[in-house]
Amino acid sequence: MTMHNFYPLLGAILLFLLAWDVFATVFIPRGLSGPFTQNSHHLFWKLWHRLNNAGTQKARRRLSRLGPMLVVVTVLVWALLLWLGFALIFYPYAAGFHHGTHSPSNWITAVYVSGYSVTTLGVGDIVPTDGNMRILSVVAAGSGFILISIAVTYLLSFYAALGRVTALAYEIHRFLGKSDGFRPVDVVITAVTANCIEELTNWLADIGTKLSEVLMAEQQYTLLNYFHEPDDMALPMALTEVLELTTLCRSVLSPEAYPSLANGLVTAGTERLTRGYFEALARKFGGVVELHPEASQNRKMHFDHVRQELERAGVELRDPEEAWNIYNTMRQGWEIPCHTIRVLFGYPGFSGLELRVP
Incomplete structure (x- = not known):
């Protein structure tokens, strides 16, 4: 395979994985996300938990910031993958794009055209001259518009669900x-x-x-x-x-x-x-609880x-x-399982139980 074909193929594979990731995360309600989202969430959780597992109020506040950060990371990763995927496809053909008075490198041209296409900016100072590349730039713009629409809809639905979770917890606390x-x-x-x-x-x-x-x-x-x-x-x-x-x-x-x-x-x-509820979360996040005689x-x-x-x-x-x-x-x-989730999420556990996270 020549390098001329390698980059478009790599870009197409990246766009396919991105499409599957967005589809699995947003449209399949089965408790799993796509390959990028699921792995990145798990990795960020493990790293953030290790950094903020001190058991203090300050550490708990830092741990609570992970959720909002993951929302931003998820949307940014989707946008960057879309941008990079189309840039890889444009790269072998960038030399034939029409420039104004200045001719940047092929990589800069490919990244630039991909960026203004997927963000639907439509600057147009560097434009493809080949018919296929012009059609691809339209596809890139449409993909960007669709991704933006999906991301906004997903975030609105997500925060509505988060409101139901916090409202239920608040109701229980107040009622009891x-x-x-x-x-x-x-x-x-x-x-x-x-x-x-x-x-x-x-x-x-x-x-x-x-x-x-x-x-x-x-x-x-x-x-x-x-x-x-x-x-x-x-x-x-x-x-x-x-x-x-x-x-x-x-x-x-x-x-x-x-x-x-x-x-x-x-x-x-x-x-x-x-x-x-606790058993499902304990299976997802893991950890081994040791019981001391004090617990009984x-x-x-x-x-x-x-x-x-x-x-x-x-x-x-x-x-x-x-x-x-x-x-x-x-x-x-x-x-x-209750002790496992409470300790993992930064809340006080039960006396006599000790959680060990692998």
Whole structure:
């Protein structure tokens, strides 16, 4: 193969990979991005996490900047690949382009013509004289216009999905009263003593519906996983409270006295959806969690303390041994993936668990 054919072929391959990357990232809602986007996101995440994994508030703020930076990087990489792809195709024919009074090098000419074509500037001081190259410059301009339109539409849709994620986290925090010092056990006590169990069940059903929408959005917009908001708008922190709430309802409360909370479909379904959120992210981002004896001790102390509070409030409870066995099993099921994601994303983890990132 001659060099005259090598550069256009390389440019065509680059444009094909770019088209596939944009198509897979924007139009295929299956949780995967194209080859450039997916690999660059993963690489940036690993590097940025290593640089900002100090466990301090300042490090968490720096870690939270990765998401917005990846948005900019994604759009810039698409634009640069489009520019470079057409420049490689133009390069062997650049010597035959019509210039004004000045004749720059072939590379400068190819990059210049490709740049003003894909950006639709249409300067025209250097123009192709060959008919095929003129048609190609029109194709380049059309490709640039399409890419700009797709990028703008993608960003608008992406930030709308991000708004739904932060709104869900904010709603959970405010409803459970986290900012006012309330805990899941306080919500359970209020629901039982104020005779508003149905209201709590309806709210859990609504949270389950909204969480399903968020999970679908994260399948389509993988960039959402890299946005880490402050605590009152952080979904991993909010969903931890939902898991604790549903675990208490299903393990500690008497199923005879409160069947909808202890054995109801809504409580169980919301718990499964929430646990699945953490398990899916833990599989994606990896990491190994080591459990120390302190973890089991803390879990038992927390259970005993919560049970005592519920007893003092007059809430009817399961047999202590049965309740502990159910609570311990459920808590073990979501504690490790929950701890993994919270620590990886810069939030506080659970005492007695240690995450090791390969």
